Amino acid sequence: MRELEASLLELVRRTSTEIPDDVQKALLESLEREKKGTVAEEALRIIERNIEMARRKSQPICQDTGSVLFYLEAPAGFDCVGFEEAARRAVTEATRRGYLRQNCVDPLTGRNDGTNVGPGFPTFHYDFHSGGEATVRLILKGGGCENVGTQYALPYGPLKADRDLEGCRRVILDAVFQAQGKGCSPGVLGVCVGGDRATGYEHSKRQLLRKLDDRNPNPELDRLEREILEAGNSLGIGPMGFGGRTTLLGVKIGALHRVPASYFVTVSYMCWACRRQGAVLNAEGAAVRWLY
Amino acid sequence: MTHQLTTPASEEQIRALRVGDAVEISGALFTGRDAAHKYFHQGGALPPGVSFEGMILYHCGPVVIRDERGEWKAVAAGPTTSIREEPYEAEIIRRFGLRGVIGKGGMGPRTLKACREHGCVYFHAIGGAAQVLAERIRKVRNVYFLEEFGSPEAIWEFEVERFPAVVTMDSHGHSLHAKVLEESRAALQRALGLEG
Incomplete structure (x- = not known):
């Protein structure tokens, strides 16, 4: 279980701080296409610099670390309860480390307890299959x-x-x-x-x-x-x-x-900060391969 | 050419700015977003000892952590979408004497009118550029309403150096957002074969 929690913490860190290669490539192409000397071109230059800095400093690409959406593809019989508990702990730890903003607010009281855990937060989506591997993907989607x-x-x-x-x-x-x-x-x-x-x-x-x-x-x-x-x-x-x-x-x-x-x-x-990452997990919960 | 602007700013400095101008801002910068705007709109007062006279309000909910020495450190601090504050901003500009607002996505006609009447501008920072912008925050001077509003919604007082932004709404009634809206509307109608 500790292994799974560590994998999920690393998943959150990578998702928040490292833009996927395909998105970065598309942004670079848009920078090349943009009319030179415009504020649009300058905006894309700042975005490029921001992506590089976030990766180097291991800090969020965007401060709005968004809704935390887990997508799990798992073999039948997978321990969903244990997975969700590990994911909530990983999200809270990622928040403490500043990979995630304190981003979860009780809509009735307005209270933000700083844990990023509450009803519907994070969100879990499951697909079950008859194979052996579990795959977890994460999207961070800003407001x-x-x-x-x-x-x-x-x-x-x-x-x-x-x-x-x-x-x-x-x-x-x-x-x-x-x-x-x-x-x-x-x-x-x-x-x-x-x-x-x-x-x-x-x-x-x-x-x-x-x-x-x-x-x-x-x-x-x-x-x-x-x-x-x-x-x-x-x-x-x-x-x-x-x-x-x-x-x-x-x-x-x-x-x-x-x-x-x-x-x-x-x-x-x-948004341009299209934050998604994923991993194939082994039986112990270790990330054996990253997906993006 | 990039304009240099230090807070508190004068009306004259603000009136000299035009849509499209690149600006770098230095000095004190206060954050304020949804909770703060609602609070002020409902008659809430500024914290004791704080004045917004000549100041710039930054629509931002930063990621702030305490470092090893217990000092606040803003580790990610890009702008949030400003249009949500459209019902409140004009009143806040007038009441507190703000000279600028920083955000993203632009604001509407009420804010544009307040900018013209009271000598204020809307600066657009690059949405999502949380690292580039946090690097320009030299110091977190203070925080207000942290308990009440929570960390992202609190009013943070930053000291910034050469914080980059573009004027997209000036104090002469011009808005880049209104222009792009109209041009893109015409392009959409052409693409869909609809009447203008």
Whole structure:
């Protein structure tokens, strides 16, 4: 159990302080693309420097260390209770060490006890399988980008969005417009087509586990991802909403079956500080391989 | 050219700034975000001995730890989204004589109007750049409302040196955010084939 707790503490540290390579690569490309001598270019330069400093000093990339979202893929019979206890201890220790901000507030009393542990905090998602390995992934998602996430119900008249992929394209682009720079652009979109109010958001966030340079196995969604990436960047919102060439670093879309009466399109926005990491755990809970 | 600005700032210095100007700020800097704005809006007073006259309010919830000697140290300190304070900011600028607000994402017409009327500007710091910005915090001078508001929401008094920001709303009625909003709206309508 101590081994697992140590692995989870290291998982939190890496997630908070080290940006994944694929995200850094996309940011570097956006810096090269940006018009020289603009405030947008300067913003991206500061972001690059910030990424390097966070890694070197082992300190948070962003002070808003966000919602703490664990995704576990585990063999049937995995000790979930023990895992959650170890994760809560690791999160509290990571907070004490300054890898995480004291970021968890009781909404009724306004009290922040500084532990980052409370109802729904951290959050755990499970998928069980018949294999032998357990894999844990972590997303840290800041409040600024969480606040610009949104959900549309199609048809949506103001945008002439019908219940089809063209309708999806229209509302997703509207979500990018509505967000402006407030979600800390350039951002990554996680989208779910279908599902219900709750599963739509859950599945849209899960898309943020995908690497930016992967391809959607569904050719229609793959095409939609590319179209939105290009059209979103042509809106000219730019880094921080300063105006510029890169508004989105990536678009990842999944789909869930829906009931006939509902057609939701849910958009989760991830800031440029797209913090995700993961590890394969052995039976003792040691991290044997890092995933990003 | 990067403007150098030291707090407390004068109205004249603030009026000289225009949208797009790069600025480096030195001197005292106070943080204040959601809990502080609500508190002031409901009539709450500044802590004894604190004045915001000529000061700059930073929308920021830092990560602050105590070092080995028991001193506060800000280890991560980027801006938070400012628009949540739009209902309150104009009143706070007027009441306390603020000369600047630092945040990210920009603010709305009420704040822009208060900036014009009272001689104040909105500085945009780079969202998420918690390390680059924390490095410019030379000292944590004090903290207020730590128990009541919790660490991220407390009012921290920092001493900063050459803290980088860009003017995105000036005291002459100009807002980069309003401009980008309108231009991107037109681009969206073109992309979707909708009427302007």
